[in-house]
Amino acid sequence: MTETPTTTGRTRYGYFLACEDHGPKALVEQARMAEDAGFEALWISDHFHPWGDAQGHSPFVWSVIGALSEATSLPVQTAVTCPTVRVHPLVVAHAAATSAVQLGGRFRLGVGTGEALNEHVTGERWPPAPVRLQMLEEAVHVIRRLHTGEQVTHHGRHYTVENARLYDLPDTPVPIDVSGFGSAAIALAARIADGFVFSGAQAEPVQEFRRSGGGRLGEQAPAFTGVKACFDRSREEAVRTVLRRWPNLFLPGELGQVLPTPAHFEQAAKLVTEQHVTDSPIPCGPDPHEHAAALREAAEAGFDGVFVSQIGPDVRGFFDFYRTEVLPRARA
Template identity: 40%
Template sequence: MTRFGYTLMTEQSGPRELVSYAVAAEQAGFDFEVSSDHYSPWLTEQGHSPYAWSVLGAVAQATTRVDLATYVTCPSIRYHPAVVAQKAATMQLLSEGRFILGLGAGENLNEHVVGEGWPMVDARHDMLEEAVMIIRELHTGDLVTWQGEYFRVDSGRIWDLPDEGVPIGIAVSGAKSIARFAPLSDHMITTEPDGDLVSSWRDAANAGDGARVIGQVPICWAPNREDGVALAHEQFRWFAGGWKVNADLPTPAGFSAATNFVRPDDVAESIACGPDLDELAESVRPFMDAGFTDIALVQVGDRYQEQFLTEVAEPLLERLRSL
């Protein structure tokens, strides 16, 4: 059965609000929660970007049932993989085994801030592969010294390590990345409802029954469709660029310029907007049909977030689970 999750969208809400939304989402019946891990919002209008790992630590203490995950963390530029290994182990302990470490090759928007530049995509994938290997080594609990092409670890050990380890999901986008990262991952993360991609990953990973295929779908519930479309355009027009564009733009100003000619109707073509719960649920169906086991919803914008969680989420989940 498909599991449905809630996205803690750090780009559009402050840290205290995110924790309260996490609690409300658990109470509404969501199965899991994922958090973005950003240094900057996509657009200035979103206006937020608290530190995801502090938020997740608080959420782990404020919730009891939902699984938690990063969606996704780049472990290679802004963070050193040894630090990611440590904080992922800590999150697994705090959440009592509810955490999945979601990893990806990152976006310029978040990684350029540390002044290390923005490598070409092949180099980013090389770095991600090496980072995952380091994290896996450190999660054995052994003393690790590593001298690689991109990273060094000097006598590193994770002292507080969960017995069950930390499952890793890796974001993939095509055959090349599947061949490379499926053998290194426990779970698949991807943005497109492509059944062939899912099948290819399962074959390459030799994935067992417990392996998850995790996706994300933005929706914009609002009291009327006009408000929903306007809010989605204001907050989420960056989505229209696609990941090849989104990975390389460096600043919210760049995203604003790149989406200057994106119209509200353009956004509404890719994001279900308004009060029709059947329409919102149907927008998720392609991911279900493609074989995704876990689908996280993004309720776009902070404006209606509380109302969405207290009034809309429960009946929407009922519709989704009946599909």
């Protein structure tokens, strides 16, 4: 049975596996360390490119999920997969069903409209945001039909499926959670999603999702968010690490959705300074109170699952720090 936190329970703290920043074997090892450290679930990003060459990785997420199913007992969710341009929704449906079987139902499919960085690589035109939302809605419809186990033929506005049937399916349908960062995307999530996916600790987006209907489960639909952190021996070094490894976090507007290559992100990131990092809510350095406060802030905003990702090389130190100092404070 799929493990689904709801708005009636306490917030679960999970770990966010960053495929942009680590190779496949390192991600599997991090998943083991996350479980040992007391994290309760896993997010994993789905990228074709990293945001910049300083990150330098981008393994195929579905292969990593297969390895995770043998390495950990934690629930796993993609955060997020774009099932519209680079990968046909039929293929995503197949991959998600197999992942759910491997994980014994401990899998959720997080989906979103994606970024040109990862999706334009097939040479297809990168559509404007309203069209991407239309494509996402149709893709989710196709995936859900295939997850019934019935033979599916679909001739839609954006996708065609002919005589397709999935034979290996989990006991219960894979929950599909939709990412939303603006009113139009949140409205779509509130209409079609099993849960809501966000990034950050703002309360308004999750409140808007719930005011707009809360998806197919209404008040019981879970909401998940991701936050970044950088554990290091000093705050100053942590700030420099964030600036070096993840400057894309501070780019404004729609740049993250339209820039096509890591080189373009690196050019834009030259405008980002240490002050941007210092002024941000990202906890940096060795103060456990700062890290715990960031987790609690996201929980108090109304999210049922909060997933934290370490920026920087001291991953083992991060997990020791969170196991002994941060998670107990966040849960107190």
